Structure formats: structure tokens, C-alpha cells
Amino acid sequence: NAGVTQTPKFRILKIGQSMTLQCTQDMNHNYMYWYRQDPGMGLKLIYYSVGAGITDKGEVPNGYNVSRSTTEDFPLRLELAAPSQTSVYFCASSSHSQGRGSDGYTFGSGTRLTVV
Amino acid sequence: DQQVKQNSPSLSVQEGRISILNCDYTNSMFDYFLWYKKYPAEGPTFLISISSIKDKNEDGRFTVFLNKSAKHLSLHIVPSQPGDSAVYFCAASDGRGGATNKLIFGTGTLLAVQP
Numbered sequence: 308n309a310g311v312t313q314t315p316k317f318r319i320l321k322i323g324q325s326m327t328l329q330c331t332q333d334m335n336h337n338y339m340y341w342y343r344q345d346p347g348m349g350l351k352l353i354y355y356s357v358g359a360g361i362t363d364k365g366e367v368p369n370g371y372n373v374s375r376s377t378t379e380d381f382p383l384r385l386e387l388a389a390p391s392q393t394s395v396y397f398c399a400s401s402s403h404s405q406g407r408g409s410d411g412y413t414f415g416s417g418t419r420l421t422v423v
Numbered sequence: 424d425q426q427v428k429q430n431s432p433s434l435s436v437q438e439g440r441i442s443i444l445n446c447d448y449t450n451s452m453f454d455y456f457l458w459y460k461k462y463p464a465e466g467p468t469f470l471i472s473i474s475s476i477k478d479k480n481e482d483g484r485f486t487v488f489l490n491k492s493a494k495h496l497s498l499h500i501v502p503s504q505p506g507d508s509a510v511y512f513c514a515a516s517d518g519r520g521g522a523t524n525k526l527i528f529g530t531g532t533l534l535a536v537q538p
Binding site for chain 1 (some may be wrong): 425427432455457459464465466467468469472512514516518525526527528529530531
């Protein structure tokens with residue numbers, strides 16, 4: 308049981324480059340989320356999805372885009388990377404809204420992104 | 424505007440003793456609270472949750488207490504073990520859907536359990 312799989316684990320981007328962070332879950336969860344964690348800060352929600360074909364903005368969506376064409380996949384697209392996007396990115400999924408099921412959110416292991 | 428606050432960035436306790444991690448919140452609409460543990464280079468893992476209809480929830484060595492009037496919750500770990508050394512995040516949600524369909528996380532407390 309893989310849970311939530313994120314790729315890549317590490318990436319260095321130059322300013323202005325673009326990339327896609329991949330996220331796949333095998334638990335048939337309807338709810339999926341992208342968070343970023345900056346040093347000394349909590350997790351900030353970038354985008355979330357309540358099911359295939361449905362996405363919505365979180366607290367810090369600027370500079371990012373998402374799509375949800377299947378239940379399993381929820382890729383995060385960075386366009387025109389900026390140093391302010393240097394962060395650790397976590398994808399998560401849950402069986403219930405806001406993690407209210409017995410298992411909360413299941414997180415991936417993260418992608419550490421540096422923009423230089 | 425930090426709606427969920429963990430005012431202690433770090434905590435050090437001796438193995439076998441109790442660890443108490445604290446969390447305060449400002450939004451009175453929050454009605455569900457969770458604790459997550461995070462090891463370096465890994466994603467957070469769910470530990471325990473509590474609904475606002477309860478004031479205590481227990482799971483093995485972990486107990487979460489909720490004081491709604493004080494808008495305060497705490498996580499007790501008894502007895503503490505070296506493997507408990509990690510960053511602990513508390514999170515809260517208010518049960519509504521739509522734009523509020525999210526967990527709000529605190530900034531985390533680094534727990535170090537000394538052998």
C-alpha cells in the first residue's frame with residue numbers, strides 16, 4: 308500500500324522555469340490537497356480538490372495551477388518559478404472533508420524545491 | 424493572522440517523563456482538531472484527533488485535551504520515548520464546506536526526548 312506518492316523528492320529550478328510536481332494516491336480518496344511549508348512556518352494550503360474535475364484555491368494559490376482529471380492524480384504546476392516559491396511541498400489526501408475520517412490526512416513525503 | 428498558534432517552538436523532556444505540547448486557536452467556529460507528527464525528510468503523519476463535543480481523547484500513550492472556553496488544546500505523551508522526537512503540528516477545521524474546506528495548521532513544536 309503506497310499511500311500518497313510524490314515525485315520528484317528534490318528539484319532545483321532557475322528563475323522563470325516551469326515544472327510539475329506529481330502526486331498520486333492509491334486509497335481512492337476523493338479529497339486531495341497541496342500544501343507548502345516554509346522554514347518556521349506552518350503548512351499553507353495552495354490548492355485542493357474534492358473530486359475528479361473539481362479544484363479550488365487555498366490560501367496561497369498565486370503562481371501555481373492544478374488539475375484533477377482522475378481520482379488518483381493531482382499534479383501541481385509551477386509557472387515562471389520565483390525565489391519566493393522555494394519551499395517544501397506536500398501533497399495529501401483524505402477520505403473525508405477536512406480530514407475528519409479516522410485517519411485524518413495522509414501526506415506524501417514531500418518535494419524540496421529550490422529556485423535560484 | 425495566525426488562527427492556530429503553537430507558541431513553543433521546541434520542547435525537551437527526559438525519556439519516561441510526560442511531554443505536553445500546547446496549541447491555542449482564535450476561531451470559535453473550529454470544531455475539529457488534529458495532531459500530526461513529522462520526522463525530518465518525511466511527510467506529517469496523523470496521530471490523534473478530537474471533536475469539540477468531547478474534552479478528551481486517548482489513544483495509547485497519546486491523549487489530547489480540549490478546553491473550548493480557553494480555546495486551547497494540548498497533547499500529552501506518556502511515557503515519552505526517544506522515537507517520539509519529531510515536530511508536532513496541531514490543526515483545526517470548522518466543519519463548513521466550500522472556501523473553508525481546509526485544515527489550518529500551527530507552526531509546529533519540535534520535541535526532543537533525551538535518553
